Amino acid sequence: MSLRAGGGVRVVVPASTANLGSGFDALGMALALHDTVHVAVTGGPPGSAVVTAEGEGAGSIPTDHEHLVVRVLHRTWSELGVPAPAVRLRCRNAIPHSRGLGSSAAAIVAGVAAAYELAGFPLRETKNLEQALHLAADCEGHGDNVAASLLGGVVIAWQEADRFRAASLPAHPDVHPIALVAGGESATHTTRGLLPERVPHADAAFAAGRAALAVHALTTDPSLLLAATDDRLHQDYRESAWPNTIELVRRLRAAGVPAAVSGAGPTVLALPAGGELPRTVDTSGFTALRLPVDRRGVQVISELTTAE
Numbered sequence: 001m002s003l004r005a006g007g008g009v010r011v012v013v014p015a016s017t018a019n020l021g022s023g024f025d026a027l028g029m030a031l032a033l034h035d036t037v038h039v040a041v042t043g044g045p046p047g048s049a050v051v052t053a054e055g056e057g058a059g060s061i062p063t064d065h066e067h068l069v070v071r072v073l074h075r076t077w078s079e080l081g082v083p084a085p086a087v088r089l090r091c092r093n094a095i096p097h098s099r100g101l102g103s104s105a106a107a108i109v110a111g112v113a114a115a116y117e118l119a120g121f122p123l124r125e126t127k128n129l130e131q132a133l134h135l136a137a138d139c140e141g142h143g144d145n146v147a148a149s150l151l152g153g154v155v156i157a158w159q160e161a162d163r164f165r166a167a168s169l170p171a172h173p174d175v176h177p178i179a180l181v182a183g184g185e186s187a188t189h190t191t192r193g194l195l196p197e198r199v200p201h202a203d204a205a206f207a208a209g210r211a212a213l214a215v216h217a218l219t220t221d222p223s224l225l226l227a228a229t230d231d232r233l234h235q236d237y238r239e240s241a242w243p244n245t246i247e248l249v250r251r252l253r254a255a256g257v258p259a260a261v262s263g264a265g266p267t268v269l270a271l272p273a274g275g276e277l278p279r280t281v282d283t284s285g286f287t288a289l290r291l292p293v294d295r296r297g298v299q300v301i302s303e304l305t306t307a308e
């Protein structure tokens with residue numbers, strides 16, 4: 001692939017559900033709902049960008065160098081030490097924005113992945129993949145959702161010194177995610193502002209046990225998902241932003257369904273045994289989407305394009 005006019009890539013990137021209840025900023029899972037971004041290198045003024053988008057966010061997101069994917073392309077090329085060419089982007093967005101399904105993380109991963117591949121740093125090489133993960137997490141501010149979109153499967157994200165790292169594990173075949181997508185929006189940076197500086201030691205210990213259990217439950221023994229998805233680190237602190245979301249999580253859990261806020265909300269993630277929600281729980285106001293786990297993470301395909 002090449003940064004010369006005529007080079008291009010198609011990037012297909014999955015949504016994510018972060019936190020999984022107990023694993024605030026540490027656990028994520030990729031979901032089979034995908035955005036597609038075509039990036040073409042053109043012969044226009046270096047650094048310029050023209051974006052067309054259809055689907056989610058079309059009409060409200062920028063169509064120039066302020067577009068999130070373009071900003072990330074530029075930052076990535078700058079870090080790689082290569083000059084930014086002119087680009088044309090075509091985006092088909094299926095991931096709803098500001099709902100807790102990782103739309104910004106997916107856009108960031110699309111930008112980093114496209115920039116790496118076009119600059120000749122393929123993500124199949126471990127060193128490039130590790131650097132790309134760090135850069136994407138640094139753009140997002142935490143690693144859980146970008147790691148899921150980049151790597152697929154169930155991810156564990158952590159930091160060593162200032163370095164973001166992640167590992168991906170395959171989900172158990174009996175994990176059947178249902179996203180109950182809320183009608184309203186909630187910006188992640190707003191609800192991060194509702195979190196306290198400190199939490200009680202007992203809650204930290206509770207979270208450590210349940211998050212470790214969540215890895216076991218998601219990969220090996222889904223019968224433990226109800227206990228594993230119980231949270232004390234973020235959901236209740238954010239309740240004022242989406243009371244209906246918290247109420248639905250409580251009703252599902254009272255009915256024995258493993259449920260948590262998806263990412264920073266307001267969507268609810270349910271992981272019912274057998275993949276069916278009980279009819280007794282009223283989910284009105286939310287749209288249920290069955291979204292299998294995406295196992296592959298971001299896919300980058302080389303494309304030849306027209307140069308202008």
Ligand SMILES: Nc1ncnc2c1ncn2[C@@H]1O[C@H](COP(=O)(O)OP(=O)(O)O)[C@@H](O)[C@H]1O
Pocket residue numbers: 035057061067068069091093096097098099100101102103104105107186187188189263264
């Ligand atoms: N595909 C996209 N293209 C451009 N910008 C995007 C895209 N997806 C998300 N964004 C930006 O990210 C914002 C949503 O980010 P955030 O509040 O973190 O919610 P989410 O949980 O959906 O990631 C959108 O309002 C938009 O500004």
Ligand SMILES: N[C@@H](CCOP(=O)(O)O)C(=O)O
Pocket residue numbers: 016018019024025026099100101102103104105142144145188192234262263264265
């Ligand atoms: N751990 C983060 C996850 C945010 O995910 P998003 O998909 O809602 O952006 C948080 O809870 O803030």
